[in-house]
Amino acid sequence: MKVMQCCNCGHIEFDEAPGSCLICNSVIDAFEEKSDAIKKPADPAKLTDGDKKHIPQIVVVKECGLIPDGTCTDVHVRVGEIEHVMQADHYIRYIDYYVNRSFVARTWLSPEACHPAAGLHLKVSAGSSIIALENCNVHGNWMSETTV
Ligand SMILES: [Fe+2]
Secondary structure (H helix, E strand, O other), X not given: OOEEEEOOOOOEEEOOOOOEOOOOOOEHHHEEEOOOOEOOOOOOOOOOHHHHHHOEEEEEEEOOOXXXXXXXXXXXXXXXXXXXXXXXXXXXXXXXEEEOOEEEEEEEOOOOOOOOEEEEEEOOOOXXXXXXXXXXXXXXXXXXXXEO
16 A cells, blocks of 8 residues: 655545645645655554554444434544543644545544544445544554454
């Protein structure tokens, strides 16, 4: 999976850059392949506390009832297994969501008012891939992927 990053705002796309950045509207030339734009645990079998504070936890809830026709798939994201702090100088800035590796939504989080968590109600078919990518203002981008 290729990681493409907008050099103006840091927004990440997978495999292919869009015609323009969906966050800051920069044109396609602003995207560069950047394999290190998303942080990874040094040893996935032995996560550090720092890893556990940043890797998004994705919880999928089928048929929440908010959308009555029953096609709603809830994706809840919490950062992380050890809850990340939300302080003025260190917090989760946003959580981005991707369906089948295409960007679909961003939730901005305020350190004063928000927990390090968010949720979406998606129209997706079974077998779709969901990526949650969070941005910590100190420790950068971290992601998780699951299949619904
Ligand atoms: Fe952090």
